[in-house]
Amino acid sequence: MKPTIALLVFGLVAVEVVADDPSQSKSIPTPSKDTAAGPTQRGVIVAASDATSAAHRFKTLIAQDAGLNFAVVSPNQKHDVGDLQFVFCTKASRSELKHLLPAAALSADLKPQGFLISTDSTTTQAVVIGGDPDGLRYGVGELWHYHCSLDGKRIVPQNSLWLVKAPAFSKRMFWNWTHCTNWDDDLSRVHQTKHVDAIGTLEPYLVQPNGFVDTFQKVVDFQADHKLNGLIVWGFINDAHGGLATAQSVSKYAKANGVKILPGIGTMGYGGFYFGGNHPFNISTFLAKHPQVRLMVQADGKDMPGTPCPSDLVFQQWLRDGAEWYFTTLKDIGGVNLEHGDFFQCHCPRCKMQRSLPENDQNYHWDMMATQVPVIERGLKISPDLWFSYACYDAYSAALLSNPPKFLAQYPKSAITQWTYTKMIADPILNPAGSWPLSLRPPTGTNHSVGLLHQGSHWDVKRQWWGESDKSAVAFGGTYSLVSDLIQQTCHRAIADQSEGLQIIGQIGAASPQNELNYLALEAFSWNPQLDYQTWIDRELAPLYGGPKLSRRYYELVSNITKLPQEIASDIQEAQQTHTQMSDPRQARRWANLISELRRRQTLTP
Incomplete structure (x- = not known):
């Protein structure tokens, strides 16, 4: 049996633990060639009784972005673990999945709308626990968009992650x-x-x-x-x-x-x-x-x-x-x-x-x-x-x-x-x-x-x-x-x-x-x-655009106010070259949108 990935969603806590150095990139490590190669990934999503909506959204995101079909199962339902196992629950329902959770996750104090995401050192277990069902739903989105990289059709969660978040604004x-x-x-x-x-x-x-x-x-x-x-x-x-x-x-x-x-x-x-x-x-x-x-x-x-x-x-x-x-x-x-x-x-x-x-x-x-x-x-x-x-x-x-x-x-x-x-x-x-x-x-x-x-x-x-x-x-x-x-x-x-x-x-x-x-x-x-605003661009946006350098460059290209046709044409060419390098279809989609936007601006210039 292959190693598993467990994913749990908790609740709100006004602490974020990712990297002590704000300048450190939040981007997910690029999968190695041997990780990306091989047979189609198999996996399952284990959902507690109050995690159905979050689990099915995650299933949809996997199918939409990775082209994979992961089944959603209940805690007591027999299933083939496959390569990855995602486990979703809330603070109220985590007892249903206690056999899959890290010990620290069982006692984490979570608030409404917040969540905890935890992964192990081999990226074979990812846990997301929501403070309530809403927090679980937000945690699922956070996990997929910011902490799971895609190399074609292979999902690679960020390793050794312990992330607790809570919103400042309700x-x-x-x-x-x-x-x-x-x-x-x-x-x-x-x-x-x-x-x-x-x-x-x-x-x-x-x-x-x-x-x-x-x-x-x-x-x-x-x-x-x-x-x-x-x-x-x-x-x-x-x-x-x-x-x-x-x-x-x-x-x-x-x-x-x-x-x-x-x-x-x-x-x-x-x-x-x-x-x-x-x-x-x-x-x-x-x-x-x-x-x-x-x-x-x-x-x-x-x-x-x-x-x-x-x-x-x-x-x-x-x-x-x-x-x-x-x-x-x-x-x-x-x-x-x-x-x-x-x-x-x-x-x-x-x-x-x-x-x-x-x-x-x-x-x-x-x-x-x-x-x-x-x-x-x-x-x-x-x-x-x-x-x-x-x-x-x-x-x-x-x-x-x-x-x-x-x-x-x-x-x-x-x-x-x-x-x-x-x-x-x-x-x-x-x-x-x-x-x-x-x-x-x-x-x-x-x-x-x-x-x-x-x-x-x-x-x-x-x-x-x-x-x-x-x-x-x-x-x-x-x-x-x-x-x-x-x-x-x-x-x-x-x-x-x-x-x-x-x-x-x-x-x-x-x-x-x-x-x-x-x-x-x-x-x-x-x-x-x-x-900090620049930290947001360099670190927070990095997983969405291909890393800190590319997130910074993407922002620069979007915000460029030049009207010079030759400069806009150069920006388009740069965006096209970057787009061809993207192995993550979500990042590729964003760079494709940028190409379309820059072409629109071309048509607006004299």
Whole structure:
């Protein structure tokens, strides 16, 4: 019998043990020729009772990237060990597999969302134990992408590894609109996205029969593989892509993979609870059937079509009824993300009177609070463990600190305030000096905070000349911009404020090299905000691109802002030569994507 590899997943611990020297490469040793040669590798994945989802994802990754078929078996099921044995469990289920675990792993103290990975000196046993099923799922992704090398179709785990990880931020999220999301594996098709690219015609979420499900399952897979745990989706329930059935399918899949789906709910606009369709909890349908409901009055005294007045009593009851239906129907969502409508403020006499009361804010924050608190309060009675996040459309500042807004005391204590970090962080284009001194903290009354960063998205400015097509579908935008440095800076600063997390826009697939780097930055710095930026490039990214020198060079090629055709052509040639040297298909795929991106830039130059 060949030696075995055992893989276990544990939980969260805020310690990482890999190499004492930060400059030391994290890349996995290249398999020797005699290791890579020989018959097809055989192996098995032993999964504890709560490790099924993680095990089957690992099986899929092995088949997808190595072309191998490893069976998933239960702890007591007889099986042929073969060359490799992967063992998955959590802290709660490790007793089922104690005969396969190192002694130290049996007593490791693991926290939620975290994990332990252990391998022996001969790389024939790999153990991953999660602090909970979510931590197990993240550990599986960490193991495959960062600690298992591939030489063609042969898997070589990193040897003598004892790695314990825990995230600094409990909330690590993407923020997406359905119609702007394109995660196609073909970069040329990504750049044909309607509503994003000027000549774009593709709407992947509307492709029948399963475009919405396929698209967002792909996003979820990437997030879970890279230890990200929240996905905000605006336009979530829409009859155009399957209505309630597809929404439930995506949320169930995400939950099984450690990613919380947070549908966007508009409490004065954005479709209400049911974004698209003739449904009682679609806001347009509601207004059509209830013409007696007052509309929001704008500053000029005119009604705003399609937008109800926040103080209307019939509308207030609709918000409570809608929340009751929503949270009893969507059992697998992980929370919600609430917006009332960007800065909407009703100027009718009743709303003006409410805002004049000393206990209320005198601006749009009252309209926000008045329409969101009923939803959250009803939701908490049904599903108290959900993440109830709300966008206040504001950054906190010295002025807010000296005069805290009233809404902070009016929301339930478990509600999560989403601040706008976009203009707080020192940004060379938007805010060079920054507005986030260490003395600044969230204002009194803030119980839970996260932040949204618009940089590197449809709603950002163009940063690098190749960050968006010269003939963009919008007048501004940095959809294809590289902003990994700003993500690092934001994580480093936000953790000092006891922020619970960061949201970035995740609409563009990882086939776009700069967008993937943004996502990998969120992964790395949301788990370790103190990580040095250059260390991330040289060490953390090394396994993904072929070693420290190549990860550094890859970053340099992606970030190059030259417009000189001969320099771009030279970069393409270099990337092609590197691509031919890759024996790991995952690394080869990333270098192939870089070649496609550089060729795109060629077409944009005069």
